[in-house]
Every structure is written in C-alpha cells, then in structure tokens.
Amino acid sequence: MTxxxxxxxxxxxxxxxxxxxxxxxxxxxxxxxxxxxxxxxGIHISSSTGIKIAPSQIGTGDDCISIGPGSHYIFIKNIFCGPGHGI
Structure with a gap:
C-alpha cells in the first residue's frame, strides 16, 4: 500500500x-x-513490518511518529518533526 x-x-x-x-x-x-x-x-505504528515513511512534515501535540510493540523493519527518513516529542 502507498x-x-x-x-x-x-x-x-x-x-x-x-x-x-x-x-x-x-x-x-x-x-x-x-x-x-x-x-x-502524527503516525502510530504497531504490530507492523516493512514500513517506510519519507519525506514528510509532521507537527503534533505529542509524538510525531510512535512505534509500538511488534513492529519490525521500520524505515524513517527526511521527516520534519515539530512541534512534537519526536520519533
């Protein structure tokens, strides 16, 4: 999916x-x-594999990108994060 x-x-x-x-x-x-x-x-990932996020602009009151349990092979590149708590 894209x-x-x-x-x-x-x-x-x-x-x-x-x-x-x-x-x-x-x-x-x-x-x-x-x-x-x-x-x-902004983006919450859980129990997922093979996720690629790049480039994007994310500004939130909490996490720009959060990665939960059961997630593997996550690729994140060229993200402008702010405001927010990061990745």
Whole structure:
C-alpha cells in the first residue's frame, strides 16, 4: 500500500494508525495539530513490518511518529518533526 500526498489537520488521538500492516510506503504526508493538543500522535505504528515513511512534515501535540510493540523493519527518513516529542 502507498500513502502519498495526504494531509491531516487537527485530528484527535492518531492522525494515521498502522496496525498489523505490511509493506506500507508513506511519502509527502502533511500532518498538523496545535502544539498544546494532548495525545495527538502524527503516525502510530504497531504490530507492523516493512514500513517506510519519507519525506514528510509532521507537527503534533505529542509524538510525531510512535512505534509500538511488534513492529519490525521500520524505515524513517527526511521527516520534519515539530512541534512534537519526536520519533
């Protein structure tokens, strides 16, 4: 699956959640939430493998990208992260 040129603004909780995914490519995403919005992860990855995210712009009130248990072979490159707590 490929996600390309998707924008998500002011989402609650996760903007994009990948759970149980395989071989997903995400390119040129634009994700934005106010810096003071609690618990707003940009991209949350869990129980997934073969995920590639590059290049994208992510700004949230919590984690730009969070990686949960059971995730393997995650490739993240050229991410502009901020505001947010990082990857």
């Amino acid at each position: 996600l390309r040129r998707i924008s998500s603004f002011d989402s609650k909780f996760f903007h994009i959640a990948m759970h149980g995914c395989k071989n997903v490519r995400a390119h040129y995403l634009r994700i934005s939430s106010p810096a003071n919005s609690p618990n707003t992860d």
